[in-house]
Amino acid sequence: MKAAQITSYGAADVLRVNEVARPAPGAGEVLVSVEASSVNGHDVIVRAGELKMVSGRRFPLGAGLDFAGVVVETGADVEGYRAGDRVWGMVHPRKRHVTAGAAEYVVVPAGRISLVPAGVSSVDAASLVVTGATALLALRDSVHAVKGERVLVRGAAGGVGTAVVQLAHALGCHVTALARDRHAPVLTGLGADEVLDYGSTTSDAIGPFDVIVDTVGTELNCYRSRLAAGGRMVTVGLSASALAAIAASSVYGSRRVRTFSANPDTAVLRDLADKVTSVALRPVIDSVYPLTDIAAAHKAFERGGVVGKHVVAVSA
Template sequence: MKAIQIFSYGTPDVLAVTEVERPEPGPGQVLVAVAASSVNGHDALLRSGAMKIVSGRRFPIGVGLDFAGVVAGTGPGVHGVAIGELVWGTVHPREKHAVAGAAEFVVVAADRIGPVPAGLSAVQAAALVVPGITALAALRGATHLAAGETVLVRGAAGGVGTATVQLAHGFGGRVTALARTRHAAALTGLGAERVLDYRETAPEEAGRFDVIVDTVGTDLARYRRRLTKGGRMVTVGLSGPAIAAIAASTVFGSRRIRTFSADPRTRQLAELAGQVASGAIVPVIDGVHPLAGIASAHRAFDAGGVLGRQVVRVSTSEDPVDPA
């Protein structure tokens, strides 16, 4: 089967389509015939070598945190998962994988998948897994957003940003989105009350907010100062300076800068599916790329300035590859 692997760290040019043995599910595992994957910040960091403390220097390393596809097999001890079922899920984000989501087949623990919500294609599902779960964790688990509170979403045009705008609006938040002006109409349509161009608006000019969700990871201290009394801030844009800012903010107690690691399991995927079913969130896709063109998807992600996700279509049609 075909899989995307890297044999060294670097630019998107290090991504290679390789031929590998099809994996087999072990106890508690499922085999998924992948139809689509997407490009996450995790994938870009892994590819560049920024996560080498986890991934190490032994190659090859598989790429692709998330996936959507059809269950092609189950290992011993797996119950409640049907062969042929369309599912979405992720590989373990803190483990090294020789084959990951950007491959024709992937093996994962059965508790890392869930049924794709009715009405979503595999491409749409792949675009929503990590952004949706991350937005849910930011708004419910980390900041406990309440209806009527003001919310600032920084990096609002990205995958996590567009998901956060939608869910914050759905939870009753009054959303201000920081993004490029050309995305203002789309973000307003997703639920933002205001859209401010981050290139023209200093943090001090944006106003004050009960909740700030940051996906960028820079100028965190300046944005933290925009919190109201009792406000909460979370960032998913981790870097060296961001980690330093998070550590320095602990003196501010409840108004410190928080972060978290979203690790989707079946329960969280079911919660996200419920939000999809209610109409609170839809996938936002900027581009769809073939498996052989995954480098172009990573280049678009690295360049930024787009609206939504870069999706990699693993099979040659909308349907997953034949699981037989």
């Protein structure tokens, strides 16, 4: 089978599409024929070597965190899935993988997948797995956003940002999106009540907000100061400086900066499917690349300025 692999740590050109043996499912596992994957921040920082403590120094490493496709085979003790089922899911983000989601086949534990919502293509589904789960967990489990609250989404035009805008709108929150000015029409269409140009808007000129969801990972203390009394903030844009700011913010109690690593199980993916079915969340895709051009997809992700996701089409 063909699989995108990281051959060494570095820039996007270290990615190669290699011929490797097709994996076989063990007990409790499912073999999926992958039709689409996507590019996520986690994929890029693994490739760059920023998670060496987890991924180690042995190569090759599998590329691609998420996937959507069709069940080919189930291992022993798997219930609820059979060959032909259309599923979505993700590999474990804190484990080393020789092949991962950006491959013609992937083996995962059955507890890491769920059925794709009816009528949703694999390309659309792949664009929603990580971004949708991250947005859902951020709003629901991290900052506990509720109807009527004022929510600021920083980095609102990216994959996670567009999902947060939609889910916060569906909750009945007042949504302020911080993004490039040219992305305002799209974000307004997704449910943003107002869109502020991040290039000309300073943190001290906005707010206060009940909830801030940050996807950028910089200037966290500046934005944290724009929380109202009882406000909550979470960031999913992690870096060394962001981790330092998160740790330092602990002195502010409930108004600290929270973070988490999205690692959805079947229950979360089913909740996500409900959001898609109810049209509270829909895919936002910037571009689609073939598997052979996954390096170009990574480069486009790193250039930024996108609206939504870069998807990698593995098979049709």
